[in-house]
Amino acid sequence: MRYLFEDYALDPDRRELYRGANVVPVAPQVFDLLDYLIRNRERVVSKDDLINAIWNGRSVSDAALTTRLNVARSAVGDAGEKQRLIKTLPRKGFRFIGPVREEGGDSPAVPDNSVEPEKPTPTLPDKPSIAVLPFENMSGDPEQEYFADGMVEEITTALSRFKWLFVIARNSSFTFKGKAVDIKEVGRRLGVRYVLEGSVRKAAGKVRIAGQLIDAVTGAHLWADRFERDLIDVFALQDEVTIAVVSAIEPKMLQAEIALATRRRPENLTAYDYFLRALPQYYLATREGFAEGIRLAHRALELDPRFGSAAALAGDCHVTNVVLGYANDPQFDRKEAVRLARLALSIDDSDPETLARASVISAFIVGDSEAEIEMADRAVALNPNSWRTWNNRGYVYRVAGLPEEALRSFERAVRMSPVDPLLYMTFLGIGAALIELGRFDEAIVVLKKALRQNPSYVPACRCLASAFAHLGRDAEAHDEAARALEIDPAFTISAFIARGAGKNVRLLIEGLRKAGLPE
Structure with missing residues (x-):
């Protein structure tokens, strides 16, 4: 029932x-x-x-x-x-x-393509738009799921470097993982014209990718093909798929441009495998997930010390431990986050994901606003199709005390990944920026969105308590403060400020005190 x-x-x-x-x-x-x-x-x-x-x-x-x-x-x-x-x-x-x-019955609780009725569907952008759906793992081994997901992430990243394309972020596309979907419905929910779907098989030292490109408005199949290479040529395989897709959308696309659209690849494929395993741990956004993500990313770095993306990912995990209060030794996590961010930038300071992660690490720990804004702006300029570059730019501007520009970045991030399961992080940023602008009613609306998506997300509880307190809604403020302390009983305002989350949020902190949270 x-x-x-x-x-x-x-x-x-x-x-x-x-x-x-x-x-x-x-x-x-x-x-x-x-x-x-x-x-x-x-x-x-x-x-x-x-x-x-x-x-x-x-x-x-x-x-x-x-x-x-x-x-x-x-x-x-x-x-x-x-x-x-x-x-x-x-x-x-x-x-x-x-x-x-x-x-009753054995049918799923809800249809896989059901839609939240109160959410307006995004309009199609004024340039070609695409979403890459999770590829089916054809290896017959559930343990290879991470590899199939990693291939999709790489292809999505490569496509997003083409500035004439509008590419939906990986996390929104992955909400359709494991579901029988109607491509037209996918296009409508994500606000895209094209959808790429396919399968991956990794076996006996070879990788095979089959893909098809579909017009989500008409349902017409525009292109389909199959690619196979030795495992040592996996990056060339990703490039071939990317070139085929962009060529199907824009026949005049020059294949040489793909060289500019790919980040530095690791020299050690085993290191790359560890990196792919670390990504889903990072996306869990839990204490345990970050710990495992750090372990796997460090294993990748041991095998390939010049693997910049792995260093940036590990640094991101360390700084998030600090900001969310997960760190057993905050000073160690701070030093590691900065060290890894600098290492990643020394390896490749033109990779947008690395710049985005490094800018946030520096914003919360170092506090050189001018340098951090420059990094965040460069990340967006290099990849304007990335949820992460826009989301991180929002946090950099928020920490720098520029909430209006932060809001513009966060709103762009929402459009880049409209059904992202991690949007509660973006909504938190929007809520904090709105509080500093004195727009408490609007902050309450968006913070409730964050908590509907993740009811245990304690930073949103605290921000909501602050917003209620500023409006004199004391009972609701105290309820949210009690809820926040139930989830994180060790919280204090002074520790919140010390770990970097309290930079340039005067009104937020004032509201926390009014709500009765401990000093």
């Missing part, structure tokens, strides 16, 4: 909450709370009912119960002031009041 409401679906058997085609991450206790309220939606559920059902009768404070309810509301796009789905009845209890449709 599945429960469908608005554009959500709760699947008790799989213990998953869906929004559209995407799984909404929720803690087990929050899932149980939603499940219980929905199953008992015909009546008012008392506090004692919830404690008995969710906490097995253990003693639970009103603050803890309120925090769990707020997290559950955020997970389904509700809010304490509107109570559109979960209503609090004073001195009586709680009730799920949203219309619910029950669905």
